[in-house]
Amino acid sequence: MNLLHSNDRPGEYPASYYAATAEAPGPFPVLKGEQRADVCVIGGGYTGLSAALHAAEAGLSVILVEAQRVGFGASGRNGGQLGSGQRQDQQTLEKMLGLDDARTMWGLGEEAKALVKALITRHGIDAELKPGVAWTGSRAGEVHDLHDYAAHLNARYDYPHIQILDPDQFSRAIPSPAYKGGIVDWDAGHLHPLKFAFGLARAAKSAGAQIFERSEVHRLDPGSPNIVRTGSGQVHADHVILACNGYLGTLDRKVAARVMPINNFVVATEPLGDDAARVLGEDIAVADSKFVVNYYRLSADKRLIFGGGESYGYRFPADIAAKVRKPMTEIYPHLRDVRIDYAWGGTLAITMKRLPFFTCIGRTILSASGYSGHGVGTATHAGWLMANAIQGQAAGFDAMSNLPAPSFPGGSSMRQPLLRAAMTWFALRDRLGV
Numbered sequence: 001m002n003l004l005h006s007n008d009r010p011g012e013y014p015a016s017y018y019a020a021t022a023e024a025p026g027p028f029p030v031l032k033g034e035q036r037a038d039v040c041v042i043g044g045g046y047t048g049l050s051a052a053l054h055a056a057e058a059g060l061s062v063i064l065v066e067a068q069r070v071g072f073g074a075s076g077r078n079g080g081q082l083g084s085g086q087r088q089d090q091q092t093l094e095k096m097l098g099l100d101d102a103r104t105m106w107g108l109g110e111e112a113k114a115l116v117k118a119l120i121t122r123h124g125i126d127a128e129l130k131p132g133v134a135w136t137g138s139r140a141g142e143v144h145d146l147h148d149y150a151a152h153l154n155a156r157y158d159y160p161h162i163q164i165l166d167p168d169q170f171s172r173a174i175p176s177p178a179y180k181g182g183i184v185d186w187d188a189g190h191l192h193p194l195k196f197a198f199g200l201a202r203a204a205k206s207a208g209a210q211i212f213e214r215s216e217v218h219r220l221d222p223g224s225p226n227i228v229r230t231g232s233g234q235v236h237a238d239h240v241i242l243a244c245n246g247y248l249g250t251l252d253r254k255v256a257a258r259v260m261p262i263n264n265f266v267v268a269t270e271p272l273g274d275d276a277a278r279v280l281g282e283d284i285a286v287a288d289s290k291f292v293v294n295y296y297r298l299s300a301d302k303r304l305i306f307g308g309g310e311s312y313g314y315r316f317p318a319d320i321a322a323k324v325r326k327p328m329t330e331i332y333p334h335l336r337d338v339r340i341d342y343a344w345g346g347t348l349a350i351t352m353k354r355l356p357f358f359t360c361i362g363r364t365i366l367s368a369s370g371y372s373g374h375g376v377g378t379a380t381h382a383g384w385l386m387a388n389a390i391q392g393q394a395a396g397f398d399a400m401s402n403l404p405a406p407s408f409p410g411g412s413s414m415r416q417p418l419l420r421a422a423m424t425w426f427a428l429r430d431r432l433g434v
Contacts, residue, residue: 003261003347004067004216004247007316011068011214016344017268017305018076018194024069025201031212031233037063039390040228040237041209042217042251044068045075046375047368048243049200050119050383056207058391063235064209065228067216071197073247074375077266077346079295079307081133081285082116082189085109087354087374089149090157096353096404104399106157111396112381113188116196119380125199128300132284133188134165136179142289143181150183161187173282178331190285190297193376200380220251222362239390242367243383245375246349252367257407258357259349259370263316266307267324268299268342269335276302279332293373294327304328304335316345348373352408356382358401366390366397370405 011027013019039055041048044066052064066072086093086109093102120127137143150162163184165173170181205211212233220240221227228235242252246261272279276298280286285297296306308327317323321343329336351357351370356378358368366389368382382400389397 002249003314004249006314007345007347008068008072013069013072014077014344014346015342016077016194016266017299017303017342018192020342022192022194022198024071025198025205026211026213027069028066028211028213031063031065031215031230031235033233035063035210035233035235037061037210037235037237039063039239039241040065040226040235041241041243042220042228043243043245043247044070044201044211044213045073045243045245046197046200046379047245047383048241049075049197049204050380051241051243051387052209052211052383053200053204053207054384054387055390056204056209058387060390062204062209063237064204064211065215065217065230065235066211066213067247069213070201070211071194074245074346074348075197075379076194077344078193078348078375079266079285079305080190080193080297080376081287081295082113082129082191082376083133083374084113084159084161084185084188086378087356087372091149091152101402103157105403108381108396108399109377112377115384116377116380117189119200119203120191120196123199123203125196125203127196127199128192129189130191130283131186131189132184132282133190134174134182134184134284134286136174136182136286136288138179138289140180146181146183146289159187161185173280173284174286175278175281176331177333179288184282184284191376192300196376217251220365222365224364226364238364240365241383241386241390242361242365242369245369245371245379246347248349248369252361254361255357255359255367255369258351258405260351260408261347261349263313263345263347264307265309265316265320265324265343265345266305267321267328267340269304269306270339270341272298272302272304272338276304278334279304288331294331296328303341304332304338320345348375352406353404355403355405356400357405358382358385358397358403359405360401368400
């Protein structure tokens, strides 16, 4: 099953709140005939758009090909949270990698966050960026761990931006009976993800990159030059950047063995007006401590944008709103009857270690994907790192490519059933409070 076509209409954005409130660039033309470029980027999400922008700004000729529309995939459907560090916390990374490499990963994660902020400022992108991401605990032990983590970052990484909320502060900021407490990272932030993607596309085009939409790549032939083949054209390129994430399909088996697509679902309620203060007393984003994470924030017009309810089949459920309403009302019971105006699904990609997978495929093909829910910063940064690597500045890319990246067990036929069983177990633990 081809995820590019399984759940969406060809060439159309999903009926999301984001698509309803952002003005798309283009449409860009379909690739036709034979083209030549220094760099061909496959994929028009954050990774690909950032790579195209930075390569074009460096003076390289760039062609980006996107199977649907720019920002069509996870880059235009996510929760809009710009987090600090990496997807795994630093204490986990220290145990996994050792302190020195964990410090390197922290630095690269902070570089990613700063890059997003700088791009928004430099290119005048109206992405509605605001500060503050809270992490919440449902049990006293989880709250203690969050407080300990804030102290750990301050002491070991000189990171003073996390506020430990006392009970009164927490109840005012996040008035939910489901949580016992938490922390706020004020240097992290949240934004309108599709507006950010559209801003990157406009910036890449202004820098000289050629963008082609509705130009699905069916085959990649490595060589000198590499040949990228679509249904109606081909690109001969010295370098190729694979920026497909959950939509890679069969373009490269090495990547596909380590990066697995999963679906996630988001809703936007009706505008809550003054009642929004019963959801969030501060204009921050929230992610909880469950293994199957719930995440949410308020939109500019005070809708609750709430994400939750992952699935591991290929098809979206028939009633996405009902699927997401369940975890939403567990956190905010008073929203049981609130109207849901938008409900959409999206395909992201995870890895076994919940760390991104960077790799070289031969000498002249680079790939980055598997952001595991941390893609706003990491994917944008990945594009910049790959553009740098092509120009011989590969230190950041090489550091990311050294992260452990085991293949999923069971191969392509069994990995989804095995993961589904594992995630069902973790979801049960969340419900039981284990």
